Amino acid sequence: GEDVEQSLFLSVREGDSSVINCTYTDSSSTYLYWYKQEPGAGLQLLTYIFSNMDMKQDQRLTVLLNKKDKHLSLRIADTQTGDSAIYFCAERRYGGATNKLIFGTGTLLAVQP
């Protein structure tokens, strides 16, 4: 099927690291993404990783990709209260006429001061 799975909720303390996990379905996906949605706001593209990479680091964000297990994770170092939001992983389905994103269920990250 098209389900991309994420845990629903994660609570961390300010200054700790957060790790948000995602399991995707299509082993042929070439790009995988992390989007952030703050309350009442749209979807902000945080980072993405190409499928031939195992890891990508971008300032406080680290993305790890395990293609064998179809597992993607987002680590946020030194988590701040401003990081509180819903985080969506997404996989790109591309082929023929199709170029669409399949989103996960979203993980609500709550950062406690």
Next chain:
Amino acid sequence: DSGVTQTPKHLITATGQRVTLRCSPRSEDLSVYWYQQSLDQGLQFLIHYYNGEERAKGNILERFSAQQFPDLHSELNLSSLELGDSALYFCASSRDWNSYEQYFGPGTRLTVT
């Protein structure tokens, strides 16, 4: 700010009515995508237009239709509205039909009463 604009921000209407949601892509982007975010279905792809032509359809109901105009803005038309159509509707744009980056607008929140 992604550069993608959507109007209106909020829309409240009654069952059986018809509404039109509007999206303006980023400057020079030729592709427009529509996604629906609802509590029961999550974030799902509806339809993709590239340079005025429909490119791919997702889980879009027959009561819904879209088009992309010569100036590249797009409209999503929702008719015979039902309570279950209440959702956040996002538009995204990308440079080309096969671009791997999609930039999302702030969304239109539709409430059907």
